[in-house]
Amino acid sequence: MSDAAKRMGVRPERVLKLIHAGRLDAEKVGNRWVIADSELASKVWIKSAGRPMAPKSALALALELEGQEPPGLSAVERHRLHRHIRNLFAHEDPKGQLRAWLAARAEPVELVVSQADIPELRGDPKIRLSGVSDPRSGLLPGDEVEAYVLKADLPIVKKDWFMVPAGPGRQANVRLRAVDYLPSEVPAVFSAMDLAERPGPREQSAAESIIRSVLNGD
Incomplete structure:
Protein backbone atom coordinates (compact mmCIF):
# COMPACT_ATOMS: atom_id res chain seq x y z
CA MET A 1 0.00 0.00 0.00
CA SER A 2 2.75 2.46 0.94
CA ASP A 3 4.69 1.70 -2.27
CA ALA A 4 1.59 2.32 -4.36
CA ALA A 5 0.90 5.57 -2.53
CA LYS A 6 4.46 6.72 -3.12
CA ARG A 7 4.26 5.99 -6.83
CA MET A 8 0.94 7.82 -7.15
CA GLY A 9 2.06 10.77 -5.03
CA VAL A 10 -0.80 10.42 -2.53
CA ARG A 11 -1.27 9.17 1.04
CA PRO A 12 -1.97 5.46 1.72
CA GLU A 13 -5.42 6.44 3.00
CA ARG A 14 -6.19 7.89 -0.43
CA VAL A 15 -5.17 4.64 -2.15
CA LEU A 16 -7.51 2.69 0.15
CA LYS A 17 -10.39 5.05 -0.65
CA LEU A 18 -9.76 4.62 -4.39
CA ILE A 19 -9.84 0.84 -3.99
CA HIS A 20 -13.09 0.88 -2.03
CA ALA A 21 -14.62 3.31 -4.55
CA GLY A 22 -13.78 0.94 -7.40
CA ARG A 23 -11.41 3.41 -9.05
CA LEU A 24 -8.30 1.32 -8.48
CA ASP A 25 -8.24 -2.43 -9.14
CA ALA A 26 -6.62 -4.40 -6.34
CA GLU A 27 -6.69 -7.85 -4.79
CA LYS A 28 -6.57 -8.50 -1.07
CA VAL A 29 -4.06 -11.17 -0.11
CA GLY A 30 -4.14 -11.81 3.62
CA ASN A 31 -4.03 -8.41 5.28
CA ARG A 32 -2.45 -6.66 2.30
CA TRP A 33 -3.79 -5.10 -0.88
CA VAL A 34 -1.90 -6.09 -4.02
CA ILE A 35 -2.05 -3.71 -6.98
CA ALA A 36 -0.70 -4.68 -10.39
CA ASP A 37 2.05 -2.56 -11.91
CA SER A 38 -0.05 -2.03 -15.04
CA GLU A 39 -2.83 -0.53 -12.92
CA LEU A 40 -0.43 1.80 -11.14
CA ALA A 41 1.11 2.90 -14.41
CA SER A 42 -2.20 4.41 -15.47
CA LYS A 43 -2.69 6.18 -12.13
CA VAL A 44 0.74 7.68 -11.43
CA TRP A 45 0.30 11.28 -10.41
CA ILE A 46 2.88 14.02 -10.96
CA LYS A 47 2.63 16.30 -7.93
CA SER A 48 3.18 19.50 -9.89
CA ALA A 49 -0.12 21.10 -10.89
CA GLY A 50 1.33 21.98 -14.28
CA ARG A 51 0.62 24.86 -16.62
CA PRO A 52 -2.89 26.05 -17.48
CA MET A 53 -4.45 24.31 -20.44
CA ALA A 54 -5.21 26.18 -23.64
CA PRO A 55 -8.92 27.09 -23.91
CA LYS A 56 -9.56 24.31 -26.45
CA SER A 57 -8.01 21.67 -24.17
CA ALA A 58 -9.81 23.06 -21.12
CA LEU A 59 -13.17 22.77 -22.87
CA ALA A 60 -12.34 19.26 -24.09
CA LEU A 61 -11.56 18.17 -20.53
CA ALA A 62 -14.79 19.69 -19.19
CA LEU A 63 -16.92 18.07 -21.90
CA GLU A 64 -15.24 14.67 -21.57
CA LEU A 65 -15.88 14.67 -17.81
CA GLU A 66 -19.60 15.02 -18.59
CA GLY A 67 -19.54 12.18 -21.10
CA GLN A 68 -19.71 14.46 -24.14
CA GLU A 69 -17.55 14.13 -27.25
CA PRO A 70 -15.04 17.02 -27.48
CA PRO A 71 -14.85 18.30 -31.06
CA GLY A 72 -11.74 18.39 -33.24
CA LEU A 73 -9.23 16.46 -31.12
CA SER A 74 -6.26 14.68 -32.68
CA ALA A 75 -5.28 11.20 -31.51
CA VAL A 76 -2.40 12.66 -29.50
CA GLU A 77 -4.66 15.26 -27.86
CA ARG A 78 -7.22 12.59 -27.00
CA HIS A 79 -4.56 10.35 -25.44
CA ARG A 80 -3.26 13.27 -23.36
CA LEU A 81 -6.81 14.17 -22.31
CA HIS A 82 -7.55 10.64 -21.08
CA ARG A 83 -4.30 10.60 -19.12
CA HIS A 84 -5.26 13.88 -17.42
CA ILE A 85 -8.65 12.47 -16.50
CA ARG A 86 -7.16 9.29 -15.00
CA ASN A 87 -4.83 11.41 -12.92
CA LEU A 88 -7.64 13.71 -11.85
CA PHE A 89 -9.66 10.79 -10.45
CA ALA A 90 -6.66 9.73 -8.37
CA HIS A 91 -5.81 13.21 -7.14
CA GLU A 92 -6.26 14.14 -3.47
CA ASP A 93 -7.35 17.67 -4.35
CA PRO A 94 -9.27 17.59 -7.65
CA LYS A 95 -10.58 21.13 -7.17
CA GLY A 96 -7.05 22.51 -6.77
CA GLN A 97 -5.80 20.60 -9.80
CA LEU A 98 -8.73 21.75 -11.92
CA ARG A 99 -8.11 25.37 -10.89
CA ALA A 100 -4.56 25.06 -12.15
CA TRP A 101 -5.51 23.38 -15.41
CA LEU A 102 -8.53 25.56 -16.21
CA ALA A 103 -7.15 28.95 -15.18
CA ALA A 104 -7.01 30.12 -18.83
CA ARG A 105 -10.37 28.68 -19.94
CA ALA A 106 -11.79 32.09 -20.88
CA PRO A 187 -19.87 22.68 -18.57
CA ALA A 188 -20.41 21.95 -14.90
CA VAL A 189 -16.67 21.99 -14.18
CA PHE A 190 -16.36 25.49 -15.69
CA SER A 191 -19.16 26.71 -13.45
CA ALA A 192 -17.46 25.06 -10.47
CA MET A 193 -14.20 26.87 -11.29
CA ASP A 194 -16.03 30.21 -11.42
CA LEU A 195 -17.27 29.48 -7.91
CA ALA A 196 -13.88 28.22 -6.73
CA GLU A 197 -12.25 31.51 -7.74
CA ARG A 198 -14.43 33.36 -5.23
CA PRO A 199 -13.41 33.68 -1.57
CA GLY A 200 -16.75 32.94 0.13
CA PRO A 201 -17.28 29.63 1.97
CA ARG A 202 -20.70 29.09 0.33
CA GLU A 203 -19.15 29.44 -3.12
CA GLN A 204 -16.30 27.08 -2.22
CA SER A 205 -18.74 24.51 -0.88
CA ALA A 206 -20.89 24.77 -4.01
CA ALA A 207 -17.79 24.31 -6.21
CA GLU A 208 -16.78 21.17 -4.34
CA SER A 209 -20.32 19.79 -4.55
CA ILE A 210 -20.42 20.24 -8.34
CA ILE A 211 -16.98 18.66 -8.78
CA ARG A 212 -17.96 15.65 -6.65
CA SER A 213 -21.11 15.22 -8.70
CA VAL A 214 -19.15 15.29 -11.97
CA LEU A 215 -16.45 12.87 -10.80
CA ASN A 216 -19.05 10.50 -9.37
CA GLY A 217 -20.99 10.55 -12.63
CA ASP A 218 -24.17 11.90 -11.01
Whole structure:
Protein backbone atom coordinates (compact mmCIF):
# COMPACT_ATOMS: atom_id res chain seq x y z
CA MET A 1 0.00 0.00 0.00
CA SER A 2 2.75 2.46 0.94
CA ASP A 3 4.69 1.70 -2.27
CA ALA A 4 1.59 2.32 -4.36
CA ALA A 5 0.90 5.57 -2.53
CA LYS A 6 4.46 6.72 -3.12
CA ARG A 7 4.26 5.99 -6.83
CA MET A 8 0.94 7.82 -7.15
CA GLY A 9 2.06 10.77 -5.03
CA VAL A 10 -0.80 10.42 -2.53
CA ARG A 11 -1.27 9.17 1.04
CA PRO A 12 -1.97 5.46 1.72
CA GLU A 13 -5.42 6.44 3.00
CA ARG A 14 -6.19 7.89 -0.43
CA VAL A 15 -5.17 4.64 -2.15
CA LEU A 16 -7.51 2.69 0.15
CA LYS A 17 -10.39 5.05 -0.65
CA LEU A 18 -9.76 4.62 -4.39
CA ILE A 19 -9.84 0.84 -3.99
CA HIS A 20 -13.09 0.88 -2.03
CA ALA A 21 -14.62 3.31 -4.55
CA GLY A 22 -13.78 0.94 -7.40
CA ARG A 23 -11.41 3.41 -9.05
CA LEU A 24 -8.30 1.32 -8.48
CA ASP A 25 -8.24 -2.43 -9.14
CA ALA A 26 -6.62 -4.40 -6.34
CA GLU A 27 -6.69 -7.85 -4.79
CA LYS A 28 -6.57 -8.50 -1.07
CA VAL A 29 -4.06 -11.17 -0.11
CA GLY A 30 -4.14 -11.81 3.62
CA ASN A 31 -4.03 -8.41 5.28
CA ARG A 32 -2.45 -6.66 2.30
CA TRP A 33 -3.79 -5.10 -0.88
CA VAL A 34 -1.90 -6.09 -4.02
CA ILE A 35 -2.05 -3.71 -6.98
CA ALA A 36 -0.70 -4.68 -10.39
CA ASP A 37 2.05 -2.56 -11.91
CA SER A 38 -0.05 -2.03 -15.04
CA GLU A 39 -2.83 -0.53 -12.92
CA LEU A 40 -0.43 1.80 -11.14
CA ALA A 41 1.11 2.90 -14.41
CA SER A 42 -2.20 4.41 -15.47
CA LYS A 43 -2.69 6.18 -12.13
CA VAL A 44 0.74 7.68 -11.43
CA TRP A 45 0.30 11.28 -10.41
CA ILE A 46 2.88 14.02 -10.96
CA LYS A 47 2.63 16.30 -7.93
CA SER A 48 3.18 19.50 -9.89
CA ALA A 49 -0.12 21.10 -10.89
CA GLY A 50 1.33 21.98 -14.28
CA ARG A 51 0.62 24.86 -16.62
CA PRO A 52 -2.89 26.05 -17.48
CA MET A 53 -4.45 24.31 -20.44
CA ALA A 54 -5.21 26.18 -23.64
CA PRO A 55 -8.92 27.09 -23.91
CA LYS A 56 -9.56 24.31 -26.45
CA SER A 57 -8.01 21.67 -24.17
CA ALA A 58 -9.81 23.06 -21.12
CA LEU A 59 -13.17 22.77 -22.87
CA ALA A 60 -12.34 19.26 -24.09
CA LEU A 61 -11.56 18.17 -20.53
CA ALA A 62 -14.79 19.69 -19.19
CA LEU A 63 -16.92 18.07 -21.90
CA GLU A 64 -15.24 14.67 -21.57
CA LEU A 65 -15.88 14.67 -17.81
CA GLU A 66 -19.60 15.02 -18.59
CA GLY A 67 -19.54 12.18 -21.10
CA GLN A 68 -19.71 14.46 -24.14
CA GLU A 69 -17.55 14.13 -27.25
CA PRO A 70 -15.04 17.02 -27.48
CA PRO A 71 -14.85 18.30 -31.06
CA GLY A 72 -11.74 18.39 -33.24
CA LEU A 73 -9.23 16.46 -31.12
CA SER A 74 -6.26 14.68 -32.68
CA ALA A 75 -5.28 11.20 -31.51
CA VAL A 76 -2.40 12.66 -29.50
CA GLU A 77 -4.66 15.26 -27.86
CA ARG A 78 -7.22 12.59 -27.00
CA HIS A 79 -4.56 10.35 -25.44
CA ARG A 80 -3.26 13.27 -23.36
CA LEU A 81 -6.81 14.17 -22.31
CA HIS A 82 -7.55 10.64 -21.08
CA ARG A 83 -4.30 10.60 -19.12
CA HIS A 84 -5.26 13.88 -17.42
CA ILE A 85 -8.65 12.47 -16.50
CA ARG A 86 -7.16 9.29 -15.00
CA ASN A 87 -4.83 11.41 -12.92
CA LEU A 88 -7.64 13.71 -11.85
CA PHE A 89 -9.66 10.79 -10.45
CA ALA A 90 -6.66 9.73 -8.37
CA HIS A 91 -5.81 13.21 -7.14
CA GLU A 92 -6.26 14.14 -3.47
CA ASP A 93 -7.35 17.67 -4.35
CA PRO A 94 -9.27 17.59 -7.65
CA LYS A 95 -10.58 21.13 -7.17
CA GLY A 96 -7.05 22.51 -6.77
CA GLN A 97 -5.80 20.60 -9.80
CA LEU A 98 -8.73 21.75 -11.92
CA ARG A 99 -8.11 25.37 -10.89
CA ALA A 100 -4.56 25.06 -12.15
CA TRP A 101 -5.51 23.38 -15.41
CA LEU A 102 -8.53 25.56 -16.21
CA ALA A 103 -7.15 28.95 -15.18
CA ALA A 104 -7.01 30.12 -18.83
CA ARG A 105 -10.37 28.68 -19.94
CA ALA A 106 -11.79 32.09 -20.88
CA GLU A 107 -11.12 35.84 -20.89
CA PRO A 108 -12.84 37.44 -17.86
CA VAL A 109 -14.52 40.85 -18.18
CA GLU A 110 -16.02 42.78 -15.26
CA LEU A 111 -18.83 45.17 -16.13
CA VAL A 112 -21.59 47.28 -14.60
CA VAL A 113 -25.25 47.29 -15.67
CA SER A 114 -28.34 48.89 -14.22
CA GLN A 115 -29.66 46.83 -11.30
CA ALA A 116 -33.13 47.03 -12.83
CA ASP A 117 -31.85 45.10 -15.88
CA ILE A 118 -30.31 42.20 -13.94
CA PRO A 119 -33.36 39.85 -14.00
CA GLU A 120 -33.92 40.34 -17.75
CA LEU A 121 -30.21 40.07 -18.56
CA ARG A 122 -30.18 36.56 -17.11
CA GLY A 123 -32.47 35.48 -19.93
CA ASP A 124 -30.38 36.91 -22.77
CA PRO A 125 -29.87 34.05 -25.27
CA LYS A 126 -26.37 35.29 -26.08
CA ILE A 127 -25.05 34.34 -22.64
CA ARG A 128 -24.85 31.11 -20.64
CA LEU A 129 -25.25 31.42 -16.87
CA SER A 130 -22.46 30.08 -14.68
CA GLY A 131 -20.96 30.33 -11.20
CA VAL A 132 -23.26 32.01 -8.69
CA SER A 133 -25.90 32.51 -11.43
CA ASP A 134 -25.94 28.82 -12.36
CA PRO A 135 -28.91 26.94 -10.83
CA ARG A 136 -26.56 23.98 -10.30
CA SER A 137 -24.71 26.01 -7.66
CA GLY A 138 -27.73 25.95 -5.37
CA LEU A 139 -27.13 29.62 -4.54
CA LEU A 140 -29.68 32.43 -4.75
CA PRO A 141 -29.41 34.58 -7.91
CA GLY A 142 -28.66 37.76 -5.95
CA ASP A 143 -28.06 41.12 -7.59
CA GLU A 144 -25.38 40.10 -10.10
CA VAL A 145 -24.93 38.03 -13.25
CA GLU A 146 -22.11 35.59 -13.97
CA ALA A 147 -22.01 34.01 -17.41
CA TYR A 148 -20.06 32.97 -20.52
CA VAL A 149 -20.39 34.70 -23.87
CA LEU A 150 -18.90 34.29 -27.33
CA LYS A 151 -16.08 36.74 -27.99
CA ALA A 152 -17.90 37.85 -31.16
CA ASP A 153 -21.07 38.56 -29.16
CA LEU A 154 -19.43 40.42 -26.28
CA PRO A 155 -19.55 43.90 -27.92
CA ILE A 156 -23.21 43.32 -28.87
CA VAL A 157 -24.18 42.29 -25.33
CA LYS A 158 -22.37 45.28 -23.85
CA LYS A 159 -24.11 47.64 -26.27
CA ASP A 160 -27.57 46.06 -25.87
CA TRP A 161 -27.47 46.43 -22.10
CA PHE A 162 -25.58 49.74 -21.88
CA MET A 163 -22.80 48.08 -19.88
CA VAL A 164 -19.73 50.01 -18.79
CA PRO A 165 -16.41 48.67 -17.47
CA ALA A 166 -16.11 48.26 -13.72
CA GLY A 167 -13.55 50.45 -12.02
CA PRO A 168 -13.06 52.97 -9.22
CA GLY A 169 -16.46 53.90 -7.89
CA ARG A 170 -18.18 51.31 -10.13
CA GLN A 171 -18.36 47.85 -8.57
CA ALA A 172 -18.91 45.02 -11.05
CA ASN A 173 -22.31 43.35 -11.00
CA VAL A 174 -21.76 41.47 -14.28
CA ARG A 175 -18.91 39.00 -14.72
CA LEU A 176 -18.63 37.65 -18.24
CA ARG A 177 -16.09 35.15 -19.55
CA ALA A 178 -15.47 35.40 -23.28
CA VAL A 179 -14.80 32.21 -25.26
CA ASP A 180 -14.39 31.13 -28.88
CA TYR A 181 -16.90 28.28 -28.55
CA LEU A 182 -20.04 28.39 -26.43
CA PRO A 183 -21.94 25.14 -25.68
CA SER A 184 -25.69 25.19 -25.13
CA GLU A 185 -24.92 24.88 -21.40
CA VAL A 186 -21.76 25.85 -19.56
CA PRO A 187 -19.87 22.68 -18.57
CA ALA A 188 -20.41 21.95 -14.90
CA VAL A 189 -16.67 21.99 -14.18
CA PHE A 190 -16.36 25.49 -15.69
CA SER A 191 -19.16 26.71 -13.45
CA ALA A 192 -17.46 25.06 -10.47
CA MET A 193 -14.20 26.87 -11.29
CA ASP A 194 -16.03 30.21 -11.42
CA LEU A 195 -17.27 29.48 -7.91
CA ALA A 196 -13.88 28.22 -6.73
CA GLU A 197 -12.25 31.51 -7.74
CA ARG A 198 -14.43 33.36 -5.23
CA PRO A 199 -13.41 33.68 -1.57
CA GLY A 200 -16.75 32.94 0.13
CA PRO A 201 -17.28 29.63 1.97
CA ARG A 202 -20.70 29.09 0.33
CA GLU A 203 -19.15 29.44 -3.12
CA GLN A 204 -16.30 27.08 -2.22
CA SER A 205 -18.74 24.51 -0.88
CA ALA A 206 -20.89 24.77 -4.01
CA ALA A 207 -17.79 24.31 -6.21
CA GLU A 208 -16.78 21.17 -4.34
CA SER A 209 -20.32 19.79 -4.55
CA ILE A 210 -20.42 20.24 -8.34
CA ILE A 211 -16.98 18.66 -8.78
CA ARG A 212 -17.96 15.65 -6.65
CA SER A 213 -21.11 15.22 -8.70
CA VAL A 214 -19.15 15.29 -11.97
CA LEU A 215 -16.45 12.87 -10.80
CA ASN A 216 -19.05 10.50 -9.37
CA GLY A 217 -20.99 10.55 -12.63
CA ASP A 218 -24.17 11.90 -11.01
